[in-house]
Amino acid sequence: MMSEDTAPPRSPEAPPAGRLYAGIDVGSAATKAVLLSEDGRLVGHHVRRSGADLVAAAETVLDLALAEIGAPRSSIVRIVSTGFGRTVVPGAQQTRTEIACHARGAYHHFPMAITVIDVGGQDNKVIRLAADGRQLGFRMNRKCAAGTGAFLEEIAHRLDVGLGELDLLARQAENRSIRIGSYCTVFAATEVLSRIRAGAGLPELAYAAFESVAQRVLETGHAEGPIVLTGGVAEHSPMLVEILDQKLGTPPLVPPFAQCCGALGAALFARDGGGTP
Amino acid sequence: MPDAKPKPIETAKMMKRIMADHFREADAASREAGKKLAWCTSVGPAELLHAMGFTVYFPENHAAMLGATRTATDHIPKANAIGYSPDICSYLTADVGAHLAGKTPLQDAYGLTGIPKPHVLVYNTNQCRDVKDWFAFYARKWNVPLVGVESFRGVGDVTKEHVDSIAGQLRAMVPELERIAGRKLDLDRFREVVKESRETSRLWRETLETAAHKPSPLTFFDGTIHMGPAVVLRGLPVANEYYRALLQELRGRIDGKVAAVDGERHRLYWDGMPVWGRLREMAVQFLGLKTCVVASTYCSSWIFDALDPAEPFESMARAYTELFIVRDDQYKERYIRRMCEQFSADGIIWHDAKTCPNNSNNRYGMPERLSQALGRPFVAFNGDLNDLRCYSDEQVKTQFEAFVEQLAGG
Numbered sequence: 001m002m003s004e005d006t007a008p009p010r011s012p013e014a015p016p017a018g019r020l021y022a023g024i025d026v027g028s029a030a031t032k033a034v035l036l037s038e039d040g041r042l043v044g045h046h047v048r049r050s051g052a053d054l055v056a057a058a059e060t061v062l063d064l065a066l067a068e069i070g071a072p073r074s075s076i077v078r079i080v081s082t083g084f085g086r087t088v089v090p091g092a093q094q095t096r097t098e099i100a101c102h103a104r105g106a107y108h109h110f111p112m113a114i115t116v117i118d119v120g121g122q123d124n125k126v127i128r129l130a131a132d133g134r135q136l137g138f139r140m141n142r143k144c145a146a147g148t149g150a151f152l153e154e155i156a157h158r159l160d161v162g163l164g165e166l167d168l169l170a171r172q173a174e175n176r177s178i179r180i181g182s183y184c185t186v187f188a189a190t191e192v193l194s195r196i197r198a199g200a201g202l203p204e205l206a207y208a209a210f211e212s213v214a215q216r217v218l219e220t221g222h223a224e225g226p227i228v229l230t231g232g233v234a235e236h237s238p239m240l241v242e243i244l245d246q247k248l249g250t251p252p253l254v255p256p257f258a259q260c261c262g263a264l265g266a267a268l269f270a271r272d273g274g275g276t277p
Numbered sequence: 278m279p280d281a282k283p284k285p286i287e288t289a290k291m292m293k294r295i296m297a298d299h300f301r302e303a304d305a306a307s308r309e310a311g312k313k314l315a316w317c318t319s320v321g322p323a324e325l326l327h328a329m330g331f332t333v334y335f336p337e338n339h340a341a342m343l344g345a346t347r348t349a350t351d352h353i354p355k356a357n358a359i360g361y362s363p364d365i366c367s368y369l370t371a372d373v374g375a376h377l378a379g380k381t382p383l384q385d386a387y388g389l390t391g392i393p394k395p396h397v398l399v400y401n402t403n404q405c406r407d408v409k410d411w412f413a414f415y416a417r418k419w420n421v422p423l424v425g426v427e428s429f430r431g432v433g434d435v436t437k438e439h440v441d442s443i444a445g446q447l448r449a450m451v452p453e454l455e456r457i458a459g460r461k462l463d464l465d466r467f468r469e470v471v472k473e474s475r476e477t478s479r480l481w482r483e484t485l486e487t488a489a490h491k492p493s494p495l496t497f498f499d500g501t502i503h504m505g506p507a508v509v510l511r512g513l514p515v516a517n518e519y520y521r522a523l524l525q526e527l528r529g530r531i532d533g534k535v536a537a538v539d540g541e542r543h544r545l546y547w548d549g550m551p552v553w554g555r556l557r558e559m560a561v562q563f564l565g566l567k568t569c570v571v572a573s574t575y576c577s578s579w580i581f582d583a584l585d586p587a588e589p590f591e592s593m594a595r596a597y598t599e600l601f602i603v604r605d606d607q608y609k610e611r612y613i614r615r616m617c618e619q620f621s622a623d624g625i626i627w628h629d630a631k632t633c634p635n636n637s638n639n640r641y642g643m644p645e646r647l648s649q650a651l652g653r654p655f656v657a658f659n660g661d662l663n664d665l666r667c668y669s670d671e672q673v674k675t676q677f678e679a680f681v682e683q684l685a686g687g
């Protein structure tokens with residue numbers, strides 16, 4: 001689901017020009033960097049696992065995002081960091097919470113009254129924004145893995161498939177009525193095992209895992225207006241988007257590079273802040 | 278930049294002294310001939326006990342000390358292991374667990390050998406049932422009499438029927454208390470204590486109300502420390518001396534334009550229990566965010582306007598039934614609304630404490646309703662008063678920071 005630093009993908013709007021603004025989002029599972037040009041175009045980005053060394057992860061994503069577009073470090077005017085590890089990012093002039101950054105990033109793509117739902121590696125957030133982009137309120141999941149990427153990881157582990165394969169597997173499900181009911185990830189894993197014993201197939205259980213995440217996310221907070229889905233799970237799991245579409249009766253909006261939406265927000269804040277290199 | 282430190286309140290030195298005296302007196306009363314010690318719940322009938330010559334000790338204060346010294350989470354599992362669920366009051370489980378471990382912060386802080394053993398345990402279920410279960414543990418353990426008031430809950434208007442019932446229960450416990458105390462209740466002395474307690478309450482209210490000033494000279498986090506005497510020494514002249522001194526210091530801050538939070542930009546209301554093991558971290562975080570948590574339901578819970586020496590039983594019954602925690606949600610909403618207006622709060626923090634539903638008022642849609650009615654935003658976080666197993670530092674810090682970002686952006 002994420003690059004392990006080999007052959008960084010080309011970003012859409014390369015090559016960059018001159019001064020750059022960087023947003024670095026050090027999440028609990030993945031670290032993301034986004035580079036913006038002076039005129040606000042996303043010119044580079046990179047994602048890698050956060051691992052145990054958050055400082056190294058932050059340095060590496062930035063270096064690789066720069067390398068991808070052949071820009072020197074000195075072209076960065078300003079860095080804003082966000083996410084769980086926001087305070088450890090070398091060179092960051094400012095930190096903002098991931099709540100503010102996901103909101104900012106999502107509004108950048110969809111400038112209207114929206115509800116942003118970020119499904120992250122270890123938490124999820126529901127953020128309501130007014131038509132002018134003002135944040136009206138937010139909620140985070142309760143302190144457990146329900147409704148997060150960590151839940152999907154655990155279920156993938158139980159099914160003995162890679163996290164990256166889970167989405168493909170879920171699409172093959174014929175019977176889509178099987179549910180995983182527990183909040184608790186450990187209870188859910190036990191539920192999965194007893195379903196397997198009862199003869200359920202892997203695709204059905206993979207589907208049920210995404211269904212559970214969708215359900216838990218919608219329970220986190222009241223969603224109003226168009227829903228914008230951000231975060232790694234949104235970007236890499238079209239199944240989740242499809243299930244949310246069915247539950248909401250309207251397809252959620254998914255911005256490009258949804259996993260980097262927080263980093264994009266941070267980069268936008270960096271660009272607001274101005275400053276000289 | 279290093280973190281700012283909360284501004285010290287000078288009068289705290291006096292508090293250290295009077296609290297030390299309080300614990301030593303409790304210790305002496307538990308052991309010396311001719312003295313009697315009563316344990317009392319924090320909003321229990323302390324005035325009656327003082328009037329009968331008991332020294333009064335408050336286990337909730339002790340449990341909060343276990344929380345503040347961050348030892349609670351070590352002890353709670355011991356109580357869980359003997360059948361007290363991790364989902365019930367973590368004051369109870371911390372206190373019982375510490376007792377099972379033979380540990381108390383009173384050892385290090387005041388040189389006591391253990392918690393002072395009572396001659397009687399006196400509860401009021403006005404706040405919750407957990408206090409009765411908690412005291413029942415010690416009643417069985419030490420074979421000590423347990424008496425109390427079975428209170429009303431979810432009360433709308435406090436009626437004569439409520440008052441008569443509670444006053445009747447207070448009167449009914451007098452013969453047993455007289456037997457244990459070895460003396461008769463002196464009604465004049467009782468009136469005197471109620472009068473002093475009324476004065477403690479008045480002074481504590483004035484203390485908290487200094488925070489209505491902009492900028493506030495006081496934070497919620499200061500309040501949780503300085504409420505000590507209002508809880509454990511109410512009804513005694515020493516508590517009143519203390520609050521006169523504290524008020525003078527806070528008024529001095531107002532006159533000198535000294536803010537508790539330099540550059541105060543936002544003002545918040547706090548509903549729910551403190552997280553005792555994180556008071557300092559939170560105080561420091563809000564200093565950095567230039568945000569003052571100016572008022573709270575919790576600190577204001579030891580204001581007993583109804584106390585009246587002319588009618589000691591009835592007025593105690595009324596005072597201890599009028600409390601926020603005893604009331605229905607309509608009352609609670611009106612109360613918080615009034616407080617937010619009085620203290621000019623820009624938003625509300627709701628603490629959903631895992632082990633205290635009684636002080637977690639966010640669970641029935643109240644934050645959403647109040648936010649709409651007041652036009653002010655809120656943040657609700659999951660945590661606990663004592664059990665740090667139920668608490669995520671990162672999540673809570675991020676939510677507070679994001680809330681202040683939201684206020685700044687609005």
Ligand code: SF4
Nearest residue numbers: 366404405407633635
């Ligand atoms: S009100 Fe809550 S914290 Fe206080 S004793 Fe009861 S359950 Fe414990």
